[in-house]
Amino acid sequence: xxxxxxxxxxxxxxxxxxxxxxxxxxxxxxxxxxxxxxxxxxxxxxxxxxxxxxxxxxxxxxxxxxxxxxxxxxxxxxxxxxxxxxxxxxxxxxxxxxxxxxxxxxxxxxxxxxxxxxxxxxxxxxxxxxxxxxxxxxxxxxxxxxxxxxxxxxxxxxxxxxxxxxxxxxxxxxxxxxxxxxxxxxxxxxxxxxxxxxxxxxxxxxxxxxxxxxxxxxxxxxxxxxxxxxxxxxxxxxxxxxxxxxxxxxxxxxxxxxxxxxxxxxxxxxxxxxxxxxxxxxxxxxxxxxxxxxxxxxxxxxxxxxxxxxxxxxxxxxxxxxxxxxxxxxxxxxxxxxxxxxxxxxxxxxxxxxxxxxxxxxxxxxxxxxxxxxxxxxxxxxxxxxxxxxxxxxxxxxxxxxxxxxxxxxxxxxxxxxxxxxxxxxxxxxxxxxxxxxxxxxxxxxxxxxxxxxxxxxxxxxxxxxxxxxxxxxxxxxxxxxxxxxxxxxxxxxxxxxxxxxxxxxxxxxxxxxxxxxxxxxxxxxxxxxxxxxxxxxxxxxxxxxxxxxxxxxxxxxxxxxxxxxx
Numbered sequence: 001x002x003x004x005x006x007x008x009x010x011x012x013x014x015x016x017x018x019x020x021x022x023x024x025x026x027x028x029x030x031x032x033x034x035x036x037x038x039x040x041x042x043x044x045x046x047x048x049x050x051x052x053x054x055x056x057x058x059x060x061x062x063x064x065x066x067x068x069x070x071x072x073x074x075x076x077x078x079x080x081x082x083x084x085x086x087x088x089x090x091x092x093x094x095x096x097x098x099x100x101x102x103x104x105x106x107x108x109x110x111x112x113x114x115x116x117x118x119x120x121x122x123x124x125x126x127x128x129x130x131x132x133x134x135x136x137x138x139x140x141x142x143x144x145x146x147x148x149x150x151x152x153x154x155x156x157x158x159x160x161x162x163x164x165x166x167x168x169x170x171x172x173x174x175x176x177x178x179x180x181x182x183x184x185x186x187x188x189x190x191x192x193x194x195x196x197x198x199x200x201x202x203x204x205x206x207x208x209x210x211x212x213x214x215x216x217x218x219x220x221x222x223x224x225x226x227x228x229x230x231x232x233x234x235x236x237x238x239x240x241x242x243x244x245x246x247x248x249x250x251x252x253x254x255x256x257x258x259x260x261x262x263x264x265x266x267x268x269x270x271x272x273x274x275x276x277x278x279x280x281x282x283x284x285x286x287x288x289x290x291x292x293x294x295x296x297x298x299x300x301x302x303x304x305x306x307x308x309x310x311x312x313x314x315x316x317x318x319x320x321x322x323x324x325x326x327x328x329x330x331x332x333x334x335x336x337x338x339x340x341x342x343x344x345x346x347x348x349x350x351x352x353x354x355x356x357x358x359x360x361x362x363x364x365x366x367x368x369x370x371x372x373x374x375x376x377x378x379x380x381x382x383x384x385x386x387x388x389x390x391x392x393x394x395x396x397x398x399x400x401x402x403x404x405x406x407x408x409x410x411x412x413x414x415x416x417x418x419x420x421x422x423x424x425x426x427x428x429x430x431x432x433x434x435x436x437x438x439x440x441x442x443x444x445x446x447x448x449x450x451x452x453x454x455x456x457x458x459x460x461x462x463x464x465x466x467x468x469x470x471x472x473x474x475x476x477x478x479x480x481x482x483x484x485x486x487x488x489x490x491x492x493x494x495x496x497x498x499x500x501x502x503x504x505x506x507x508x509x510x511x512x513x514x515x516x517x518x519x520x521x522x523x524x525x526x527x528x529x530x531x532x533x534x535x536x537x538x539x540x541x542x543x544x545x546x547x548x549x550x551x552x553x554x555x556x557x558x559x560x561x562x563x564x565x566x567x
Contacts, residue, residue, distance in 0.1 A: 020215035023147025038144030038152030077103035132159030246351025459519030
């Protein structure tokens, strides 16, 4: 490709409002432009990178015997209603009605649709089946941000396995795990597999592949022993608390200015770990008390998973006042009846605790949680913090900010049962196949690569996904310079290299800066000065190393450098 014919609208200054490195650089380098919040146009350079990412994924999916499909993204409500998810999925789903009044959805995932296709499977001899596609997904994100990292319209590689039994599912799951490890390795994305929540997809044995980045919104807890989990799933080993005998009944005391956990610490000397924090949530229209240790934070996803909830939100002050007779700051579970109470496991067996009395400006001390509070459900609800003991080896845990780049999980028979997919088993009885679901966000992977591979000059693409393997910077318009550059251009294309010929009438500094900004792995500089002694300059973008090489061997030199990265 000749730069004079290529559309690359680079920017000299950082764009306003671009918070993530990938967002800033992809805008500056002319890869993307925003249409509206959460929706981006991919320009020619981005399309080239996206194509190479898809090629890598497609190769690895073929390697595990997966077959490619392309299913509709506009889907009838009926199939979602059969699975039970039409009402369970909230505002994240884009819904519309056609001219005949039929309810439709823009697909945010394709479990139901692939399962519908699977209704034509007949026998256990047809299994296993591993199917995948690259398709546009739509999710009405409440806060799209960070460029391509959190959007409302994106390409997903989603795949689904169908096996006759759990052993077959284990095999399909392991094959996808291995494929994902190879994919992210080839793409140059550091990926940490972690235990995770399956969320609205359902299922078990959920593993996310997380890439460390300051722009990520996911927190990963990990240990040197190999333990790693999303904070939505993570646990730690807390030391046993030293409580008193708790023989006395709860005693009320006035706390007129207390509104927070810290107020009770500073004003009355009650340490946070000896307080019971009472949160009030509306869980699927049911007001629910959630009890936590004062120094612990609730992970809402853990609450959602524990209660299999669809809609969860903090209760409004007026709802709390009506139900409990007090406002936040003086709330507690002692004596509460008629409302569900969910308590974090860290409160198990705790005595001599302090909590609100459900009277404004009054608290209770000497609370025995088991004796004085009618807990309906115990669960791990708290957020694990850095330095807490690993649940496996007791070493201090570390915490990383990450972005999810892939997710694999076992769905079981949930969809094949509800949508009526059966096959004839080896024993002659009909059985529901067991499913797995596996996803990779293509544009998010593109952004994750930039988050990892960049410097102060711009993007530094790995060769496997770069829009071009090499750029030829033509310095000047002397006949011998142009002729040598054209010869190199032709020779490299003959070796099936992706070559960008910078034939613009620009100063050398502009050409060098632009090539560095858009991240081309290798640069050849052709100038009259170099040709005087029969050489050109060869620059490695990743290392910054420049060397003079003979013009006659330049094509072979570049080809060897590119091919070496494919080994």
